[in-house]
Amino acid sequence: MARPPKCRQVERLPIVTYFKPQGIPMSQLSEVIITVEELEAVRLCDLEGMEQENCAEKMAVSRPTFHRIISAARGKIADALINGLAIRVEGGNYQVTLSKLKCKECGLKWEGTFCKRHTKCPNCSSKDWYSLE
Structure with missing residues (x-):
């Protein structure tokens, strides 16, 4: 039996939680779901330009776990961009830091x-x- 995942530390909750391609009605869209901690990983690594080691420390996870989180997020974002899917940000296993x-x-x-x-x-x-x- 696998142990439950540790709660990831997130500094910022997203302001916008839904993105969709222009010109496609909502009724015709499929979507991918990105968790709050996946979005935080993208923010830290890709927007802030931090090294994965430092990102992992900020999120209170190991570096291999951070790598899995960021890889999953990037895969979902690439799928949405290439295949015209909407992106919904919701859920996850996280705690907002003060x-x-x-x-x-x-x-x-x-x-x-x-x-x-x-x-x-x-x-x-x-x-x-x-x-x-």
Whole structure:
């Protein structure tokens, strides 16, 4: 019996969770599902340009596990791009890490989730904040 997978650490929840090819009605689309931790792996490695060793450390997994996660994500993205499929981001086995944030309006520093859509300053409710990390 295989042991359950460890919970992966994710810094940022996605702002957009659905992508579709232009000009194809939703009723005619098939889709691939990318988990939140697969998207985080793509963000860290391909967008941020980090080495896989550092990405694995940030996500609290081994380097071979990170390689499996990123390979699965890239395969799904390639399938969607080449074959005209929609991409849905959902699910997975992850935990959102807290980031050090600072409000641009009132200057408050706090720990919270890095999510541009939902995170607000707990003092003044401003959405104009930045990460201190």
